[in-house]
Amino acid sequence: MEGQAMVIEVHNVAKRYSKKCKQGVLQDISLQIERQTCLALLGESGTGKSTLGRIMVGLEPINKGDILFNGEKLLAGRHKHFAGKIQMAFQDPLSAFNPRITIGESLAEPLFVEKAGNSERTERINGLCNDVQLDLELLHRFPNQLSGGQLQRAAIARALMSRPSFVVLDEVVSSLDVIHQHHILELLNTLKKTYGLSYLFITHDFLAANYVADRIAVLHDGAIIDHAEKKANGKWKFVHPQAVRLQEAAL
Numbered sequence: 001m002e003g004q005a006m007v008i009e010v011h012n013v014a015k016r017y018s019k020k021c022k023q024g025v026l027q028d029i030s031l032q033i034e035r036q037t038c039l040a041l042l043g044e045s046g047t048g049k050s051t052l053g054r055i056m057v058g059l060e061p062i063n064k065g066d067i068l069f070n071g072e073k074l075l076a077g078r079h080k081h082f083a084g085k086i087q088m089a090f091q092d093p094l095s096a097f098n099p100r101i102t103i104g105e106s107l108a109e110p111l112f113v114e115k116a117g118n119s120e121r122t123e124r125i126n127g128l129c130n131d132v133q134l135d136l137e138l139l140h141r142f143p144n145q146l147s148g149g150q151l152q153r154a155a156i157a158r159a160l161m162s163r164p165s166f167v168v169l170d171e172v173v174s175s176l177d178v179i180h181q182h183h184i185l186e187l188l189n190t191l192k193k194t195y196g197l198s199y200l201f202i203t204h205d206f207l208a209a210n211y212v213a214d215r216i217a218v219l220h221d222g223a224i225i226d227h228a229e230k231k232a233n234g235k236w237k238f239v240h241p242q243a244v245r246l247q248e249a250a251l
């Protein structure tokens with residue numbers, strides 16, 4: 001990967017929530033994501049995937065190491081400094097929305113921050129709803145009046161509203177049925193190309209990773225134990241027994 005433009009780089013990151021714990025949640029994590037590529041972070045529950053995702057959007061402080069976004073050091077708490085260029089979407093899309101305002105009002109919020117005028121707001125909201133195939137009628141509803149699939153499309157539109165270049169997708173299809181999972185994964189692939197996005201796609205499901213990822217890093221007990229690139233024949237070659245087990249369990 002030497003010489004390729006990296007959107008985000010994680011160098012030797014360690015994270016410990018409490019000094020009382022002997023072992024930290026993450027130990028010596030290093031990874032990089034190039035422009036317009038998707039790195040899937042695959043691992044079982046409790047291995048530290050969401051923690052690493054939150055660290056990579058600047059929501060969580062670290063105990064050791066460095067995170068670079070477009071070559072600039074990312075410090076927890078300085079998320080605003082990157083002006084929406086890094087975004088995150090979650091398993092429970094309801095958590096992305098204020099229950100007291102309509103979906104349309106929620107989608108407009110990042111545009112008010114940018115001081116976009118009325119016509120630009122309408123244009124960008126309509127454009128993104130079109131891209132994520134969200135019916136404009138739904139903009140007048142409140143979050144609890146949408147289905148899980150509709151809400152996840154709206155959450156993705158909201159994450160993309162500020163025109164980010166890097167998005168952390170934390171188990172974004174886990175709560176959906178297989179048909180809707182497939183639709184959202186297809187949508188993510190299209191959006192990646194349309195907007196030149198880079199993703200960290202957090203999942204416990206090898207099949208979901210296989211669908212969207214250019215590379216997969218396997219996280220186990222807070223460490224990256226294996227790393228594979230999709231071969232030309234669409235296959236992956238893992239070496240570590242735990243990574244092979246995760247792959248075989250899905251097939």
Ligand SMILES: Nc1ncnc2c1ncn2[C@@H]1O[C@H](COP(=O)(O)OP(=O)(O)OP(=O)(O)O)[C@@H](O)[C@H]1O
Binds near residue numbers: 017044049050052
């Ligand atoms: N804010 C926190 N304070 C203390 N411990 C935490 C906190 N957040 C997570 N942990 C602990 O860190 C470990 C890793 O959690 P994390 O949510 O990062 O794992 P995960 O791989 O994303 O799991 P899942 O797939 O179940 O969401 C767990 O043992 C969890 O209890």
